[in-house]
Amino acid sequence: MSDARQYFSLPSPFAMKRGGMLHGAHVAYETWGTLNTARDNAMLIFTGLSPSAHAASNQDDPAPGWWEGMLGPGKAIDTTRWFVICMNSLGSDKGSTCPASIDAATGEPYRLSFPDLSLEDVANAAHALVTRLQIEKLACLIGCSMGGMSALAYMLLHPGSVRAHISVDTAPQAQPFAIAIRSLQREAIRLDPHWNNGDYDIHVEHGGRYPDIGMSIARKLGVITYRSAMEWNGRFARIRLDPEEREDQPFGFEFQVESYLESHAQRFVRTFDPNSYLYLSRASDWFDISEYGQGSVLEGLKHIRIERALVIGVSTDILFPLEQQEQIAEGLEAAGAQVEFVALDSPQGHDAFLVDIENYSRAIGGFLTRL
Incomplete structure (x- = not known):
């Protein structure tokens, strides 16, 4: 069973990390597969900066999604086994409350009166959604690009809420480039x-x-x-x-x-x-996991408690270089997780996870079969 875009109303007021709050805010999400009786087969996907929650086609929206080749029955993320949730980031205009949304207090779009946004806010919005779906612990949390930072924030801020993690072409903090x-x-x-x-x-x-x-x-x-x-x-x-x-x-x-x-x-x-x-864009620059480790990325990562992780990077990525994926893998391993690290040589650079579906599917699908 699949559902097209749905909306979740966030707790109101919804407090933001850097001050301010949102009233009557919501996030958009889509789901694929079926949540089992034990409610322990749920997976959450955080997207990059611009994609919507439409990661793959479904019966109500047959348009191809941004990760169409990865997600679906019999694919690497097999929706006959997993209940998959993809959430549109808070602050994005693909269905979630954002600067273009109407501020109920004024009847006008927020524009620049929208509170300062952090990826921790994105993570907290997602956790509120997962909690509303009565999922106590995610079987797996996946984060791609900017979404990988949101995933790290999610695991830091909500310890014990994730069993396994797949980190895809992301970073624990933005580098100067x-x-x-x-x-x-x-x-x-x-x-x-x-x-x-x-x-x-x-x-x-x-x-x-x-x-x-x-x-x-x-x-x-x-x-x-x-x-x-x-x-x-x-x-x-x-x-x-x-x-x-x-x-x-x-x-x-x-x-x-x-x-x-x-x-x-x-x-x-x-x-x-x-x-x-x-x-x-600014939220991506602001995110820094070393804030949680007295200025050390590795110490910040050590606060994340999960059982297993897959960390994927690509050697041609100039935006989130491979050494940053190695950092994530090292930190999660130091925190006690069983970590698999995959370095791919895809020529497509940072966008490889959207293009080189064959190699990413092999890594992600293989990891998920072992969960």
Whole structure:
């Protein structure tokens, strides 16, 4: 049995880590499979920054999900065995309360009055959802990219609530390179005159001002870092556009890779709220597990108590480098978990977990069969 998007009302008020609170907030989620009588076959997936809760197709929403090849009957995450929950992050505009949502106190969108968002808030919202579903302990918690940080926060803040963990291409804290890239992305949005200090036209279908250029540049920066130089060289080399495909303006697009980035950005620009993007991006930079270990990442990880873990990284990931996955594996092992570490050589870089389904399926599916 599968359900399309559902909504869970968070406890009200919902206190935020960095101050402030939300009233009447909710998060969107989807589920696949069936929760067994013992309620011990539940799995929760935290997404990256931009995906929705629609990780895979289901009977009510047959559209392919962002992890379609990984999740479903007979797949690596086998929904004939597991009851799978995927939650849209608090602060994301894919169904959860976010800066574009209406603040009941004013009747207007929150915009920049939305409280400072942390990934700990995302984790606490997820724990409230799991508790509401009467699941005392998750059989497995999966976190991908930014979601891997949310998963670490979940296990730290709610000890004893998770049996096993799968960490996918994530980090225990943002490194300077990742912070620099996200800072540039945020700057591109903020410097777009149509961003207007967060007061743009949220309902873009009605026309009005909207930071298209800033969002486009932000997305292009992201896509560049999500893939590897090997991938770019293999796909595009220095191939130029045909003369009729080039822009008829000074310094216009000349190479295929430029056209690819532009089309990728245009598909994204008006599908994600700019203020939500800013809040989630900053939350990723703020997360630092060393806060829980007197300034030490390894000491922070030692506070996590789980039985088993699978940590996957890819050698071509420049955004969340392989050494950060090694850090996570080392810390969880020091905390007493039985840890499997998998380093893949996928050429796709950080996005490999969305593209190299064969190798990720082998690692994740193999791990889950041993639970």
